Amino acid sequence: MLDTLQHIISDLTPYLHQYGYFILALAIAVEGVGIPAPGQSFLIVSGILAAGGQMSLPGVLLVAGLSAFSGNCIGYIIGLRFGDVLLKKGWVKPQTERRLHGFIERYGMIALLLSRFIEGLKQTMCIGCGIAKLPLKTFLLGNLLATVSWVLLFGVGPAILRHEMTPLLTFYHSHQLLMWAIGTLVVLGGAVAIWLWQKKRSANSC
Known part of the structure; x- marks a missing residue:
């Protein structure tokens, strides 16, 4: 996994140096309309570069957030307006x-929230x-x-x-089942919280 991360960093860093925030925005936005792209990988590498002073972290977060949100909205409109054609x-x-x-x-919202972290669903949800x-x-x-x-x-x-990435990845590689179990519990906890909120809201509206 560490080798994979280093490979991603070395592959994507030249593109970010050459095209900057534009390539970050494009890669993230097109995923919202169903086109596979390395948006998440570009975001990770941009965060690492920002920590090293090569990019602005507020700029990275703003561009990534706006691109993800707007790309998803375009995907929603495509499904809403052209679903019959598809x-x-x-x-x-x-x-x-x-x-x-x-x-x-x-x-409802739970499906949308969880899909953001699942490749395939992220591009089509x-x-x-x-x-x-x-x-x-x-x-x-x-x-x-x-x-x-x-x-x-x-x-x-x-x-x-950034500086703890190597020991963290080493720990993750040695305890993958534990980390997946913790991550699943966190996601399920958030999903249950949203579901309870929706249920309470529905009950109040009746």
Whole structure:
């Protein structure tokens, strides 16, 4: 894993030196419209470079946050306005649409929040929210929570832990099951909190 991180840093740093915040914004934004791109990797490397003074950390966080949020909104609008076209063209299968409807209607913002950290879902969930006609207010709030959580974890985290990255990755490599268990508990805890909030809000509106 350490070798993988060093490989990512060495591969992406020249692009950030040459194109700066533009390549960071582009890579992150296009993921929201269903196009696979190394947005998360660019964010991690940008955070590390910012910690070394080669980029501005506030600039990195602002660009990443705005790009993620706006890219997701574009994906939502595409799903909302052109969902029928995607289905007719066969780009979205009917069974996939049914699963999306069921999943999003059941979990709402929780699905949007968790998908931000899962490759594949991260690129398609916002389009799926549009196809499933997720209410705009629910989408915007979920998008905001997902974007802020993601930017803080993968932007601020690497900047703060730059010097501790090697021992942390070594520890992670030696205790992967423990770290995954802790991460799962944290995510589930946040998901349950959002679900309880939604349930309480629904009860109050009745």
